[in-house]
Amino acid sequence: xxxxxxxxxxxxxxxGTSVKIECRSLDFQATTMFWYRQFPKQSLMLMATSxxxxxxxxxxxxxxxxxxxNHASLTLSTLTVTSAHxxxxxFYICSASASGFTASSYEQYFGPGTRLTVT
Amino acid sequence: xxxxxxAQTEISVVEKEDVTLDCVYETRDTTYYLFxxxxxxxxxxxxxxxxxxxxxxxxxxxxxxxxxxxxTSSFNFTITAxxxxxxxxxxxxxxxxxxxxxxxxxxxxxxxxxP
Numbered sequence: 001x002x003x004x005x006x007x008x009x010x011x012x013x014x015x016g017t018s019v020k021i022e023c024r025s026l027d028f029q030a031t032t033m034f035w036y037r038q039f040p041k042q043s044l045m046l047m048a049t050s051x052x053x054x055x056x057x058x059x060x061x062x063x064x065x066x067x068x069x070n071h072a073s074l075t076l077s078t079l080t081v082t083s084a085h086x087x088x089x090x091f092y093i094c095s096a097s098a099s100g101f102t103a104s105s106y107e108q109y110f111g112p113g114t115r116l117t118v119t
Numbered sequence: 120x121x122x123x124x125x126a127q128t129e130i131s132v133v134e135k136e137d138v139t140l141d142c143v144y145e146t147r148d149t150t151y152y153l154f155x156x157x158x159x160x161x162x163x164x165x166x167x168x169x170x171x172x173x174x175x176x177x178x179x180x181x182x183x184x185x186x187x188x189x190x191t192s193s194f195n196f197t198i199t200a201x202x203x204x205x206x207x208x209x210x211x212x213x214x215x216x217x218x219x220x221x222x223x224x225x226x227x228x229x230x231x232x233x234p
Contacts, residue, residue, distance in 0.1 A: 032220055043210065043226045044164075091162065097220050108222065110156075110164035 003027055004096050006111035013084055013118055021079045021114045023094030029074035030096035034108065035067070038091040050077050084118045091115050121146045123213050123225035131231045132201050140196045140228045142211030148172075153187065153194045154212040154222065164210070170194065201232045 003026040013019045023033055032051050036044040048064075050056040050071035058064045066088075068080040077096075081088055092115075095108040122145040132138045144153065155167040168178065170187055178185045182199045198205055208229045212222040 034220065041229075043224045044222075045224075046221065049220065093162075093164070095164075107166060107169065108220065109166075113162040115162075 002107075002109045004030075004094065004109045004111040006092075006094055006114050008114060009112060010115045011117070013116070015085055015118055016083055018080055018082045019084055019116060021081075021092055021094075021116070023077045023079070023096070023111055025075045025096045025098070025109070028096075028098050028109075030077075030098050031074065032097050033071055033077035034095045034097075035069060035077075035079050036093045036095070038093060038113075040091075044093060047079075081116065084116070086118045089116055089118045121148075121213055121215070121223045123211050123223055125209075125211055125225035125228050127228045128226070129229045129231070131233065133233050134202060135200050136232075137197060137199050138201050138230065138232075140198075140209050140211075140230065142194045142196065142225060144192050144194065144211070144213045146192075146213060146215065148215045150215070152214045154214070155185065155194075155196050156210045156212065156224075157207045158210060158227070159207040167196075167209075198230075201230075203232050203234055206230060206232045 005024045007022045011019055034049050035047045037047050038044045046059050047062045048056045048058045048069050050069050052071050052074050056069035071077040091113050093113045095110045097108045124143045151172045153170045157165040175187050184197045186195045208227045210227045211225040214222050
C-alpha cells in the first residue's frame with residue numbers, strides 16, 4: 001500500500017514551453033501533497049505544499065507564477081512549469097501524506113520523480 | 120532555524136564492511152522527528168526510519184541500526200555487513216512535531232559498496 005506515482009518519468013521540452021507533471025496517490029487519499037526539486041548530487045528542496053481544494057503554499061524563493069500547483073482531488077496533484085528555461089531542468093519529486101492512513105500517520109510517501117530537461 | 124548536516128558527501132566501502140553515516144541536526148524545538156531515507160539510482164526515496172525526540176533508544180532492523188543521541192544532536196545510521204545493493208544516496212531529515220509534513224533534508228551521503 002501507500003504508492004505514489006508520477007507521470008511522466010522523463011520529459012524533454014523546448015525553452016519557452018510549459019510542461020505538466022502529475023502526482024497520484026494510488027491506494028490512499030492524500031490530504032496533503034508536496035513538491036520537491038532536486039538538482040544533481042544535491043538535496044531535496046521543498047518547493048510547495050498543497051492541500052486538496054485550497055491554494056498551495058510556496059516556500060520562500062519559489063515563483064508561484066512559474067510553478068503552478070493544482071491539487072484538484074485527494075488523489076491527484078499537478079505541477080506545471082510555465083515558460084520553462086534550461087535552468088528549470090531538474091528532478092522533481094512529489095510526496096503525499098494522509099493523516100490517520102496507517103499507524104505511520106506522519107510518513108510521507110514519495111513518488112519516483114520526474115526528470116525535466118529544458119533545451 | 121532547523122538544519123540537517125551530513126558531512127560525509129561520499130563513502131566507498133567493500134562488501135561486508137560496516138559503514139556509519141553521520142547526521143547532525145539543529146533545532147530549537149523540544150519535540151521533533153528524525154528520518155532516514157534511501158534514494159537508489161532509480162530516484163525514488165525509500166523510507167527507512169522515523170524517530171521522535173522522546174525516544175532515544177537505539178533501533179536495529181536487520182543489518183541497519185540507528186544511534187540517536189540528543190546530547191550531541193546526532194542520529195547516525197550504521198549498515199552492518201554492507202552489500203552492493205546498499206549503494207545509494209542516504210538522506211537524513213528533520214521535522215517538528217506540529218508541522219510533521221515539512222521535512223528538512225540534509226545534503227545526503229552517497230554510499231558506494233564495491234564487490
